[in-house]
Amino acid sequence: MALKIKVENLSLTIPIISPDKSFRHTLMNKYIGGNINQSKNSHVSVTALNNINFSLNSGDRLALVGHNGAGKTTLLNVLAGIYKPTQGTLICNGTVTPLFNQAPGIDKDDTGLDNIRTVCMFLGMSEAEIVQRTPDIVEFTELQDFIHLPVRTYSSGMLARLSFAIATSLQPDILLLDEGISVGDQRFGHKAKARLDKFYNTIDVMICASHSEQLLRELCNKAMLLNHGRIQAYGDLDTVFAAYNQVQEAV
Secondary structure, eight states: OOEEEEEEEEEEEEEESSSOHHHHHHHHSSSSSSSSEOOOOOEEEEEEEEEEEEEEEEEEEEEEEETTTSHHHHHHHHTTTOOOOSSEEEEEEEEEEEEESSSSSSTSSBHHHHHHHHHHHHTTTTTHHHHHHHHHHHHOOOOOOGSSGGGGGHHHHHHHHHHHHHTOOOOSOOOOOOOSSOOOOHHHHHHHHHHHHHHHHHHEEEEOOOOHHHHHHHHHHHEEEETTEEEEEEEEEHHHHHHHHHHHHHH
């Protein structure tokens, strides 16, 4: 299997800049996922990720688990290129698509058709890809003439269908998910489930952060437990979830 992601000795330290010492004092005493550091000159920083090491090959589906603030979303942001690590190396062989919001960039004053183009551009599709995939997206939504109306006129179910159809039209090499992809309303569910399964099967590598053990067991074949920015367990799902449940019981 081809190597897709390699992370070595990766750390991310975020400086906290504030002239207000009372703010720093409050921050130091407040629970934050990473480790809080304070230098002799009173500069405060948070070590959000600390010495992260792992690699993923084609076909890997990695579940990220841990308490709120453990570093799951931060790691996804680093892999997506949103944050630059302060030390270590990150190699991604392939197109990386972050899907932290099912349809980022939706403008409710634009029509459904206009939003398809906008969101697809936001997600990195080329003009040719957008033209090619738009008819399939429109057909799958079952919105018919509503596709030409402003999204603000849509019900929540109609908006969910539009968002879902756009998200599952992607063909990324590496997909980063913060929670899963919603299938929309119940009537739409069976049709959406088939499309979703096909979508996941076309992805080379996926990394998904979620608090839902059921979802992660359905999607993933290995797992990583993060705790205060460090890897506490890494390997098969049963081993990592057993470790995670022990941490939860100790809290």
